[in-house]
């Protein structure tokens with residue numbers, strides 16, 4: 001019988017999946033929001049947990065069949081609390097955005113004002129205004145006021161924030177929530193400096209650790225829950241090297257409101273296979289997270305210094321470029337972030353274009369912003385160290401500054417990648433980092 005169109009599609013999808021894995025085996029993945037999970041996490045993801053429902057809280061489910069799921073979920077919560085030294089953990093949010101929505105739903109009402117970083121100042125679209133289709137505005141009806149940002153220091157301006165809150169109070173627009181954390185995130189946010197003041201004005205303080213959760217877990221960035229944040233939300237797959245998912249943490253007194261917001265408010269199935277994989281990740285992070293976080297930050301600094309040494313305008317120079325896994329580079333001397341992103345991709349160097357402070361005022365947009373953002377979380381997990389960072393900086397320089405044909409750099413990228421095919425900072429390393437697993 002001739003092959004049907006359906007069968008052709010079916011086969012084509014598998015060949016595309018394999019091509020993707022092969023491509024990443026030969027690339028330098030520098031997307032700051034990505035990481036590569038361990039073989040153990042991948043194993044949990046393909047387990048039967050992924051085909052089950054376990055609605056509600058463990059021990060209080062609405063369906064039967066949850067005996068082992070409940071045991072794993074209790075362990076998952078225990079590990080999450082230990083890792084982040086939190087009294088309460090809800091491990092059910094299926095993503096960082098959903099974790100933020102749980103916090104909005106639990107602690108604010110539509111029409112309330114929230115203080116958050118703007119996008120060029122590092123904020124995430126889930127903190128954004130309705131007119132930008134931001135989650136906070138569009139989905140929960142929050143009104144957004146931006147923190148004043150210091151582009152030299154690349155962080156929230158403390159004094160100007162205090163002034164702004166006083167002004168908002170006079171206007172009858174006192175925020176109900178203050179959101180820290182962001183997506184372009186080079187230096188810790190001033191939680192210690194501002195939390196008491198903000199809470200004194202009745203605000204709930206949340207810290208969105210989506211990007212830096214792994215660094216916080218490793219004790220190498222800042223410790224928001226000790227610095228005054230009421231709650232902390234995150235993704236579980238950025239510097240915290242787990243499955244795609246979310247996590248909400250807080251103290252016992254916030255537990256009930258968060259639980260209700262998450263279920264039934266925001267999830268029905270909470271993707272049980274990812275929950276199990278989160279538990280594995282928390283165990284890995286407890287065991288290896290400190291070394292990993294240290295190595296990530298060290299690598300980011302070396303890559304930033306090397307790029308700056310080649311003449312790139314790396315942001316945050318006055319503060320040593322970065323204290324996180326990220327580096328932001330203003331590329332306007334050579335072209336724009338969009339073009340640089342596309343050229344580097346031809347050399348298998350995967351980065352993202354990035355709006356940076358000043359872009360919106362200068363009329364630049366998301367497609368052609370002034371910067372690029374680089375993250376070293378994934379290449380660090382592959383075992384790369386300082387000498388590889390210097391080599392990568394030189395590849396980037398050759399493509400962007402020397403305008404060499406990216407195809408000429410491609411073989412060098414592939415050859416660098418040859419020796420880095422395993423995931424480090426985990427218990428079991430049998431499977432290659434991007435090894436394709438065929439079950440059929």
Ligand SMILES: *Cc1c(COP(=O)(O)O)cnc(C)c1O
Nearest residue numbers: 095096097124182183208210235
């Ligand atoms: C990535 C990110 C999110 C969204 O996380 P998802 O898990 O993709 O939903 C939320 N907040 C910040 C600051 C982020 O960078």
